[in-house]
Amino acid sequence: MQKRVLVAMSGGVDSSVAALLLQRQGYEVAGATFELFDGCSEDNTGDARRVCERLGIPHFVFDYRERFSKGVLDYFIHGYQNGETPNPCIACNKTIKFGAFSEDAERLGFDFISTGHYAGVRFDRQSGQFxxxxxxQERKDQSYVLYHLSQEQLSRLLLPIDRYSKAEVxxxxxxxxxxxFSKSDSQDIxxxxxxxxxxxxxxxxxxIPQEGDYLDDNGTVIGRHKGVLYYTIGQRRGLGIALGVKRTVSHLDPVSNTVTLxxxxxxxxxxxxxxxxxxTDDSTPERPFPCTAKIRYAHRPASATVHPLGNGSVQVQFAQPQRxxxxxxxxVFYEGDRVLGGATIR
Structure with a gap:
């Protein structure tokens, strides 16, 4: 009996080729596109539907607007309002692709789900783990946004495009x-x-964001900013202030509405x-462990040691200071090419 796989199809080339490759591998394939928010491009749904028609496979459209609003938009907005810089793609993966979508795929009797992510899943016989x-494809690596996947989720996930470069896809x-085939990649959230x-x-x-004070390291007011929402730690451009020397955003305080330079x-x-x-192995570490760690999507992994503190909290000590x-x-923690897991910076 053919194994059945439901592919999350955004209307882009990566997920479309994922569906094609899985069909060629002998799976019974169907595609699914998500309605995530009002104003979401209908072109994407139409493109996905046309690809499915070309492949001769069923196409589903799932309305996830309510879950997306609560699990992604509210999280994104709350984070910025509290002086953080959240990653909505990770929240979307947790809430939608490997939450609602995975649940619907199982409900409809599919054995696997698939996406167009550039990452790999492999079963390791020695450890008995996925x-x-x-x-x-080093420049396309998306493993960072998948660090939260469990063994059960990894066991039901197929990522068929990873062996190919974007040009090959x-x-x-x-x-x-x-x-x-020539559709442009999405570049922003x-x-x-x-x-x-x-x-x-x-x-x-x-x-409307409220203007507030720029402070120096001594707490002295040195200018006015246009609202804490406009800034992130490490920002050097677009500050709108001339001080005669280069300055960097080092602290955001939404309570006092101040930005420290x-x-x-x-x-x-x-x-x-x-x-x-x-x-990713579903473990709860009790002892420190070495790894390389990434602190943002485009960050080069750096040598570090993770110290468990209990209750899902950790301290990460780097061998060298990170910016x-x-x-x-x-x-996100790595051992060579393997993703060990990750956590949210506080």
């Missing part, structure tokens, strides 16, 4: 006559396509604290 792996799509996070939050909440050296630290620890450790981002 391993989440860094992508073979497009060539496969073109040769198969998929109508999205799906619900903030123009990259203006503060503008989105203002429109969504109806609350410092020399860039002030945003380097060799440790951080994080909570909501998730390990702009930012509350709300994830710190």
């Amino acid at each position: 391993w989440l792996l860094r992508s073979q 497009r060539e496969i799509a073109a040769q198969a006559g998929l109508p999205v 799906c619900f903030v396509p123009d990259g203006d996070y503060a503008g989105f939050i203002t429109r969504y909440t109806g609350e 410092s020399d860039d050296s002030a945003v380097y630290t060799d440790r951080l604290f994080a909570d909501d620890l998730r390990m 702009a450790v930012t509350k709300g981002q994830a710190v």
Whole structure:
């Protein structure tokens, strides 16, 4: 009997080729597209439907707007309002792709789900565990946003495009006559396509960011900022203030509505604290363990030791100071190419 797989199809080339490759591998494939928020592009749903028609497979549309609003939009807005820099893609993966979507796939009788992520899943016979792996395509690696996956989730996940470069993925799509073979990649957060996070939050909440004071390291007022929402730790450009020397955002205080500017050296630290620890082997570490760690999506992994503190909290001690450790981002732990897990920086 054919194994059945439901592919999360965004209307882009990666997920479209994922469906194609799985079909060629002998799976019984269907596609699914998500309605996530009002104003979500209908073109994406239409593109996914046309790909499914080309492949001769069923296409589902799931309405996840309520769950997306509560689990992603509210999380994103609350984080920025509290001086953090949240990662909505991780929240979406937790809440939607590996939450609601996985549940619906199981309800409909599918054995697996699949996405167009660039990462790998492999069963390790020696440990008897499924391993989440860094992508073979180093520049496209998306393992960082999948660190929270459990053994059960990894056992039901197929990631078929990871062996191919982006150029090869497009060539496969073109040769198969998929109508999205030349479609541009999305570059920004799906619900903030123009990259203006503060503008989105203002429109969504109806609350206008309030101007406040820029402070120096001594707490002296040195100017005015346009609202805490507009800034993130480590930011050096777009500050709108001339001080005669370069300054970097080193601290955000939404309670007092102040932004502290410092020399860039002030945003380097060799440790951080994080909570909501998730390990891909489902373990609860009790002893320190070595790893390399990433503190943001584009960060180069750095040597570190993770010290469990209990109740899902950890202290991460780096061998060398790291720049702009930012509350709300994830710190993700690696052992070689294997993703060990991660936590949310606090």
